Amino acid sequence: MSLTRNLGLAALILGAASPFAGSPFAAPSADQVDRLSKEIIQGDDHVSALQLAAWIRARRPGLRVIDVRSPQEFADFSLPGAKNIPLDRLSRARFAQGDTVVLYSEGGAHAGQAWMLLRMMGVANVYFIAGGLADWRDEVIAPNLPADASPQIVRAFEPVAELSAYFGGTPQVGPAGSPPTRMTPSHAPAIGAAADLVALRRRGC
Incomplete structure (x- = not known):
């Protein structure tokens, strides 16, 4: 990592720490900044929306999905099982x-800042959805399979289609750049059985 980028990351992390001024949480040390920078570069700071969907469906023990948007935005739409802890209240949250x-947040930026805050609070197993709710819509609610996909790609897409159906989504098929059409069982055999699992249809997607 270049010195300029390292300093930039340090400034971002120190800026995120400003809500802790005068609190029991100390400002991050150079070692902490380096450790957080490494996690960011290696991609250890985030998971995909598809991975989160799989964890939710599997009822992963200890999973806590946190929406850092405003209470009004949370009331309008939220992910299954999510709890609302706005960014300005995060320092008072407690985690086991x-x-x-x-x-997660709308576009991902605030969730990324929240990730830094929780890491500085000592929360170890914390991630964020980099693209926010847009990723959930694209990866879970309306995943797309190219019309000319090979049999191997179709088979690989089957668990994605199944997850999408579970959460009330509509897996789709169509050429890139054109309006996709609704996916049918002939495109992914798993979608027919998965439709029976739909129990958590969400609005606002």
């Missing part, structure tokens, strides 16, 4: 050692 925390 075995919790797996996944944060």
